[in-house]
Amino acid sequence: MVSVTWTVASFSLSPLQVSSFLVQQMHMSQTAMRASHKDFETAVNQMKLLKKDPGNEMKLKLYALYKQATEGPCNMPKPGVLDLISKAKWDSWNALGSLPKETARQNYVELVSSLSSSESSSQGKPGADSKQPGYETLVVTSEDGITKIMLNRPTKKNAITTQMYQDIVLALEAAGKDDSTITVLTGNGDYYCSGNDLNNFTDIPPGGIEEQAKNNAILLRNFVGCFIDFPKPLVAAVNGPAVGISVTLLGLFDIVYASDRATFHTPFTHLGQSPEGCSSYTFPKIMGPAKAAEMLIFGKKLTAREACAQGLVTEVFPDSTFQKEVWTRLKAYSKLPPNAMRTSKQLIRNVEREKLHATNSEEISALQGRWRSEECTNAVMNFLSRKVKL
Numbered sequence: 001m002v003s004v005t006w007t008v009a010s011f012s013l014s015p016l017q018v019s020s021f022l023v024q025q026m027h028m029s030q031t032a033m034r035a036s037h038k039d040f041e042t043a044v045n046q047m048k049l050l051k052k053d054p055g056n057e058m059k060l061k062l063y064a065l066y067k068q069a070t071e072g073p074c075n076m077p078k079p080g081v082l083d084l085i086s087k088a089k090w091d092s093w094n095a096l097g098s099l100p101k102e103t104a105r106q107n108y109v110e111l112v113s114s115l116s117s118s119e120s121s122s123q124g125k126p127g128a129d130s131k132q133p134g135y136e137t138l139v140v141t142s143e144d145g146i147t148k149i150m151l152n153r154p155t156k157k158n159a160i161t162t163q164m165y166q167d168i169v170l171a172l173e174a175a176g177k178d179d180s181t182i183t184v185l186t187g188n189g190d191y192y193c194s195g196n197d198l199n200n201f202t203d204i205p206p207g208g209i210e211e212q213a214k215n216n217a218i219l220l221r222n223f224v225g226c227f228i229d230f231p232k233p234l235v236a237a238v239n240g241p242a243v244g245i246s247v248t249l250l251g252l253f254d255i256v257y258a259s260d261r262a263t264f265h266t267p268f269t270h271l272g273q274s275p276e277g278c279s280s281y282t283f284p285k286i287m288g289p290a291k292a293a294e295m296l297i298f299g300k301k302l303t304a305r306e307a308c309a310q311g312l313v314t315e316v317f318p319d320s321t322f323q324k325e326v327w328t329r330l331k332a333y334s335k336l337p338p339n340a341m342r343t344s345k346q347l348i349r350n351v352e353r354e355k356l357h358a359t360n361s362e363e364i365s366a367l368q369g370r371w372r373s374e375e376c377t378n379a380v381m382n383f384l385s386r387k388v389k390l
């Protein structure tokens with residue numbers, strides 16, 4: 001990774017340099033569109049070379065994206081309920097709705113690329129799957145049937161670095177398989193989380209902004225996908241203010257407990273970006289389209305009590321007793337029969353699982369465009385050069 005000093009570069013650019021930079025960005029994005037047919041063919045071939053079976057769920061996702069990319073929206077009659085395999089394939093394809101062929105092609109390429117890179121990174125590392133990683137900026141503990149994943153960058157308000165996205169995925173994967181009954185995400189310090197670490201945008205790889213957008217898309221798809229598919233009750237203990245992706249993801253949690261000091265803020269427009277974490281689907285569903293629009297389009301900040309009234313938060317506790325009350329409650333819940341809890345959770349989520357994955361893909365396609373935009377570049381530079389707070 002080449003760390004580019006955007007803040008310095010931005011102040012020395014002349015208007016001509018700025019416009020040539022933008023022309024270059026447009027050119028790069030057109031090249032990516034043209035390249036994606038070839039990339040798609042390569043990915044189709046790469047799929048055949050995978051050594052590990054990616055599992056039925058992944059195969060269904062790939063099938064659906066392949067069909068959407070090559071034939072467009074599902075045009076087959078719905079198979080009968082007894083034809084289980086054809087019905088699962090049909091459901092998966094049909095769930096992609098009117099996703100454009102180009103986006104499906106791109107998503108297919110990224111998914112195959114993430115499968116092959118995870119396969120090559122685990123090659124030659126015997127026992128890599130079972131090894132418990134040590135996390136730099138997460139504290140993961142398991143006690144009383146509860147696995148707690150705590151974001152641990154309090155001096156940066158628990159902003160999520162690219163490494164943290166990957167570590168959270170690993171921690172969730174491990175928590176999904178361990179013998180705890182409930183998993184809790186919380187933050188250390190005065191913030192729950194200030195969202196994406198905006199410095200993530202300054203690590204430009206050798207392939208430039210185009211490659212960076214692709215890498216971020218893969219990372220984000222996998223990250224949000226883990227929350228969609230998490231198999232056990234997932235609880236957020238929102239100990240303080242929450243910003244950006246840490247707010248949008250709450251729609252994928254089963255329970256959200258908040259301190260009365262917490263606030264909920266999604267300043268996407270201010271950052272030249274657009275919603276993620278499936279919030280373009282979950283928020284209107286939870287709070288109605290008018291309230292969701294005020295948060296997601298206009299960046300309205302909600303207090304904990306407002307968020308609770310809107311249905312985003314389950315219950316608000318006084319900050320002084322937050323930790324005690326929440327953990328006492330969760331310890332009692334963790335003693336309930338684990339399989340019954342899992343079954344209920346899955347029944348609730350399975351109804352819309354495919355829809356959530358399709359929403360995740362569409363949001364990420366939109367974000368890839370946003371990340372290349374002048375609006376986003378300027379907003380991130382303004383934050384990093386200390387000109388604004390959000």
Ligand SMILES: CCCCCC/C=C/C(=O)SCCNC(=O)CCNC(=O)[C@H](O)C(C)(C)COP(=O)(O)OP(=O)(O)OC[C@H]1O[C@@H](n2cnc3c(N)ncnc32)[C@H](O)[C@@H]1OP(=O)(O)O
Binds near residue numbers: 156197198244245383
């Ligand atoms: C891989 C890409 C995936 C992208 C996914 C899409 C995700 C989108 C989002 O999450 S959008 C939301 C992004 N977050 C923000 O825009 C918040 C930015 N931060 C702030 O506005 C403020 O820092 C604050 C309101 C959260 C807190 O303000 P204050 O109480 O005054 O504290 P400081 O600003 O002094 O913060 C302390 C320290 O932390 C650094 N910091 C805080 N948040 C972030 C952040 N999101 N990214 C990077 N750095 C952050 C801040 O710069 C200070 O650092 P310093 O001590 O000056 O070195």
